[in-house]
Amino acid sequence: MATIKDIAREAKVSISTVSFALNGTAPVAEETKKRIMEAVKKLNYVPSSTARSLVTSKTYTICLFIPNPKSNIFKFVGNTLLNDMLQGIGEVIDEQNYNLLLSWDQASSSHSKMESLAGAKTVDGFLIFSPTDQMEPISFLIQHHFPFVFMGPQMDNLTMNTVNVDNFDISYRNTSHLIKLGHKDIAFISPGSLDYLLSEDRYEGYKAALQDNNIRIDDRYLYIGDSREESGYEAMKYFRQLKKIPSAVIAGRDIQALGVIKYSAENGLRIPDDLALVSFENSDIAEKHQITSISTELYHIGKEAARLLLKQINYKRKLSPQNLIIPSELFIRSSCGSQKQL
Amino acid sequence: MATIKDIAREAKVSISTVSFALNGTAPVAEETKKRIMEAVKKLNYVPSSTARSLVTSKTYTICLFIPNPKSNIFKFVGNTLLNDMLQGIGEVIDEQNYNLLLSWDQASSSHSKMESLAGAKTVDGFLIFSPTDQMEPISFLIQHHFPFVFMGPQMDNLTMNTVNVDNFDISYRNTSHLIKLGHKDIAFISPGSLDYLLSEDRYEGYKAALQDNNIRIDDRYLYIGDSREESGYEAMKYFRQLKKIPSAVIAGRDIQALGVIKYSAENGLRIPDDLALVSFENSDIAEKHQITSISTELYHIGKEAARLLLKQINYKRKLSPQNLIIPSELFIRSSCGSQKQL
DNA sequence: CTGAAAGCGCTAACAC
DNA sequence: GTGTTAGCGCTTTCAG
Numbered sequence: 203m204a205t206i207k208d209i210a211r212e213a214k215v216s217i218s219t220v221s222f223a224l225n226g227t228a229p230v231a232e233e234t235k236k237r238i239m240e241a242v243k244k245l246n247y248v249p250s251s252t253a254r255s256l257v258t259s260k261t262y263t264i265c266l267f268i269p270n271p272k273s274n275i276f277k278f279v280g281n282t283l284l285n286d287m288l289q290g291i292g293e294v295i296d297e298q299n300y301n302l303l304l305s306w307d308q309a310s311s312s313h314s315k316m317e318s319l320a321g322a323k324t325v326d327g328f329l330i331f332s333p334t335d336q337m338e339p340i341s342f343l344i345q346h347h348f349p350f351v352f353m354g355p356q357m358d359n360l361t362m363n364t365v366n367v368d369n370f371d372i373s374y375r376n377t378s379h380l381i382k383l384g385h386k387d388i389a390f391i392s393p394g395s396l397d398y399l400l401s402e403d404r405y406e407g408y409k410a411a412l413q414d415n416n417i418r419i420d421d422r423y424l425y426i427g428d429s430r431e432e433s434g435y436e437a438m439k440y441f442r443q444l445k446k447i448p449s450a451v452i453a454g455r456d457i458q459a460l461g462v463i464k465y466s467a468e469n470g471l472r473i474p475d476d477l478a479l480v481s482f483e484n485s486d487i488a489e490k491h492q493i494t495s496i497s498t499e500l501y502h503i504g505k506e507a508a509r510l511l512l513k514q515i516n517y518k519r520k521l522s523p524q525n526l527i528i529p530s531e532l533f534i535r536s537s538c539g540s541q542k543q544l
Numbered sequence: 545m546a547t548i549k550d551i552a553r554e555a556k557v558s559i560s561t562v563s564f565a566l567n568g569t570a571p572v573a574e575e576t577k578k579r580i581m582e583a584v585k586k587l588n589y590v591p592s593s594t595a596r597s598l599v600t601s602k603t604y605t606i607c608l609f610i611p612n613p614k615s616n617i618f619k620f621v622g623n624t625l626l627n628d629m630l631q632g633i634g635e636v637i638d639e640q641n642y643n644l645l646l647s648w649d650q651a652s653s654s655h656s657k658m659e660s661l662a663g664a665k666t667v668d669g670f671l672i673f674s675p676t677d678q679m680e681p682i683s684f685l686i687q688h689h690f691p692f693v694f695m696g697p698q699m700d701n702l703t704m705n706t707v708n709v710d711n712f713d714i715s716y717r718n719t720s721h722l723i724k725l726g727h728k729d730i731a732f733i734s735p736g737s738l739d740y741l742l743s744e745d746r747y748e749g750y751k752a753a754l755q756d757n758n759i760r761i762d763d764r765y766l767y768i769g770d771s772r773e774e775s776g777y778e779a780m781k782y783f784r785q786l787k788k789i790p791s792a793v794i795a796g797r798d799i800q801a802l803g804v805i806k807y808s809a810e811n812g813l814r815i816p817d818d819l820a821l822v823s824f825e826n827s828d829i830a831e832k833h834q835i836t837s838i839s840t841e842l843y844h845i846g847k848e849a850a851r852l853l854l855k856q857i858n859y860k861r862k863l864s865p866q867n868l869i870i871p872s873e874l875f876i877r878s879s880c881g882s883q884k885q886l
Numbered sequence: 887c888t889g890a891a892a893g894c895g896c897t898a899a900c901a902c
Numbered sequence: 903g904t905g906t907t908a909g910c911g912c913t914t915t916c917a918g
Contacts, residue, residue, distance in 0.1 A: 203665070203688075246663070247663075248664045249664060250598070250664060251665065252597040252598045252601075252665065253598050256595050256598050259594075263645070266646075270634075271634055284627075285613060289614065292612075296650045296652070296653075301647065303643055304608075304645070306634070308638045311638075318590055321590030322590045323545070323592055323593065324593040346545075
């Protein structure tokens with residue numbers, strides 16, 4: 203492959219002039235520039251990214267750090283959702299000519315991959331997507347002033363850039379919506395283990411809304427679900443055998459809502475008449491099955507997180523940490539019964 | 545951040561000795577090595593990957609090249625499937641300490657991203673995942689002897705490494721299975737537009753099996769589906785209004801089979817008695833809904849493709865191109881009716 | 887076993 | 903406007 207020297211020789215100029223012409227970092231005569239460009243084309247020259255990185259100490263690569271695929275993270279997050287996030291990130295980095303490295307901690311090694319990527323300066327920054335709260339490597343990044351954006355909730359004890367939806371808030375809103383419709387016996391299906399911050403926040407938002415409306419919180423109205431439709435089905439089956447059957451249910455995610463619908467259909471429960479239903483994500487599923495659902499725009503999370511990271515990377519002066527909240531919208535459909543009242 | 549010089553100074557040796565010790569590329573006295581390792585630990589040293597790359601001209605990064613997310617490729621491929629592929633790739637590259645760059649062609653730019661990544665030597669090789677047949681950048685790679693593996697079918701006109709399932713073959717097997725069960729009126733739902741090689745191959749395999757059994761091919765028995773469950777539903781609705789209703793149907797993918805099941809349930813068609821059903825992928829869906837399905841192990845495709853690529857990158861002498869076919873297995877469940885005969 | 891030094895391909899002062 | 907040159911941080915001969 204051709205190097206800058208080859209171009210210099212071919213265009214009969216010095217290598218610095220080639221560099222200046224290519225990067226626009228110093229004025230170059232029109233005539234000279236033309237010769238250089240011709241040489242570039244002729245020799246099919248592309249500047250070595252590593253050589254350039256070595257001197258500029260910029261790699262133009264950011265790393266999307268995700269949990270090990272084995273952990274079933276994708277299933278947890280939902281299928282189209284990772285896709286949405288990648289789309290958001292992709293649009294931003296395409297625009298600014300950055301590359302995307304996808305990485306995760308190996309199950310085997312105890313060595314933190316994030317730390318070595320940062321230490322070796324393989325990437326310029328991190329986008330961290332992790333629904334759990336393993337914060338050790340994050341402290342490392344903070345300590346070493348390495349740019350990153352955490353796609354999740356702000357932690358009390360850490361000062362960092364975050365982008366997230368406010369899971370507490372949207373759950374509060376979902377719950378309040380049902381309360382306004384007159385429901386008091388409202389059950390909650392968590393989207394996953396409560397160890398996940400996302401699940402916890404949604405559960406807390408639910409409880410807060412109940413409390414603020416003087417509705418007693420009943421532990422029996424909580425079902426720990428997961429990413430499968432069945433967990434919605436099973437949840438409903440469980441709620442159904444309680445002494446006091448809930449009149450409304452909040453599914454932790456759209457796919458669970460689907461399970462609720464299925465159970466209801468099979469067991470003669472009419473939605474929304476016998477059972478009001480709301481959910482999270484506002485995915486295709488919600489639209490298709492007329493489920494009232496509040497949006498959690500992973501596309502926008504990805505986009506804003508990438509923007510924030512690149513800003514952080516490219517600004518000379520320190521930016522004060524931002525905690526972006528991607529706004530959510532409640533899409534009211536027939537499953538919650540509020541449309542009947544219009 | 546510390547550099548090799550700092551380590552040398554701290555350990556009171558020359559930088560070459562540090563390099564030797566760290567890479568094991570020359571014998572170093574046990575005593576000296578210990579001092580060096582201590583310095584490394586103390587200064588938290590990680591060798592710069594760019595500097596290293598510059599001299600070794602290896603980046604230890606491979607690129608998974610996929611269609612632009614906007615193209616809905618993920619939906620086409622299926623949801624858990626990309627996940628499976630990433631898992632396969634991830635296991636291999638983790639093991640060998642490679643990094644994974646995720647990239648795609650920008651919708652906007654006409655400039656081929658693959659060519660610039662190759663030209664700038666940003667990566668050591670490519671894993672190309674594309675169900676369509678846009679082969680221009682591939683010729684570029686071949687021309688420049690740049691390592692890559694194509695995850696898809698071998699093309700007649702190109703000599704390259706490929707890893708794939710044999711879509712023709714598995715479709716032939718699916719069809720033959722139904723024929724053996726006595727079916728003659730067998731309909732086919734394509735998994736996507738026939739422009740996709742994958743769809744075409746499956747369709748061709750279907751036709752070949754019919755032909756080999758002297759069954760007339762009826763164009764009306766073809767329905768062009770897509771990645772949505774509805775397309776299976778719609779297909780069945782369409783087949784149902786034909787003069788001669790098929791007695792068996794081959795869904796191009798599991799999610800479509802689900803649509804077929806749904807339609808059948810709603811319209812009093814019993815499976816397998818009134819309608820035999822087979823599908824592709826053998827995903828969770830197939831297992832859950834007792835659909836006979838032939839496996840297409842994207843996990844193994846990813847794994848073998850990554851292996852093949854790394855082998856190619858690390859071998860000094862040219863390897864003759866390989867065309868790996870990942871074996872598939874037909875999982876017989878109740879939807880095809882063959883179990884009744886046991 | 888260890889050190890000196892060349893050089894990977896590029897950028898960016900600094901001269902002219 | 904353009905050329906000379908000193909590195910960026912590392913690997914790797916080559917001496918000793």
